[in-house]
Amino acid sequence: MSADAAMGSRSAGGGNRPAFRLHYASFESRVAAGALDVLVLFIIASLFVTAGSLIVLISSDFERVEPSSTALSAFWVCVALIPVAFLLYFFIGLAWKGQTVGAAVMQLMVVRSDGRPLGVLGAMARVIGLLAYVLLAGIGIVGAYALRESTVAAGAVLAAALVLAALGILWAAFDRHRRTLHDRLAGTIVVRLV
Numbered sequence: 227m228s229a230d231a232a233m234g235s236r237s238a239g240g241g242n243r244p245a246f247r248l249h250y251a252s253f254e255s256r257v258a259a260g261a262l263d264v265l266v267l268f269i270i271a272s273l274f275v276t277a278g279s280l281i282v283l284i285s286s287d288f289e290r291v292e293p294s295s296t297a298l299s300a301f302w303v304c305v306a307l308i309p310v311a312f313l314l315y316f317f318i319g320l321a322w323k324g325q326t327v328g329a330a331v332m333q334l335m336v337v338r339s340d341g342r343p344l345g346v347l348g349a350m351a352r353v354i355g356l357l358a359y360v361l362l363a364g365i366g367i368v369g370a371y372a373l374r375e376s377t378v379a380a381g382a383v384l385a386a387a388l389v390l391a392a393l394g395i396l397w398a399a400f401d402r403h404r405r406t407l408h409d410r411l412a413g414t415i416v417v418r419l420v
Contacts, residue, residue, distance in 0.1 A: 248341050250404045251334045251416040262328030270315060271308045278304030313353055321349035333419045355408030362391040
């Protein structure tokens with residue numbers, strides 16, 4: 227069933243229940259939800275870096291001696307866990323309720339394009355769709371590194387990758403179903419709850 231069919235009236239569970247309509251989230255509310263999610267991700271990253279830093283600080287007896295190699299390794303493990311925590315943040319929120327913290331505050335929900343809840347597989351598809359932006363940024367960084375002899379060429383490659391990632395998000399402003407690149411990749415739509 228297409229996103230158009232999801233917008234039409236449909237039965238809420240069969241039988242004589244009243245029909246309901248899905249209302250697409252506005253681009254502005256999606257941007258606000260995304261900004262709130264970035265704030266949550268910043269807090270998560272800060273907690274991991276703080277935990278790692280405290281381990282190093284305690285190991286060094288509050289900078290009286292050199293920290294142990296185990297403490298330094300623990301710090302880098304904490305830093306390496308940040309991307310894993312980011313992925314889990316999105317996956318758990320989307321699989322459980324179809325919402326991240328930002329979406330919940332903005333009263334938005336991610337559903338399949340036919341209007342059904344995401345579930346585990348839908349949440350996995352959505353997270354993989356979000357990784358498309360990481361892939362684009364990674365390609366830009368690798369390209370910039372490969373062209374590091376020329377500042378202009380390196381900057382152009384990185385800028386092009388970042389512009390492509392931004393266009394994937396800005397796509398929602400012009401799509402009649404308000405879908406971004408990752409919505410299209412995952413087969414999802416974002417709807418308002420009120």
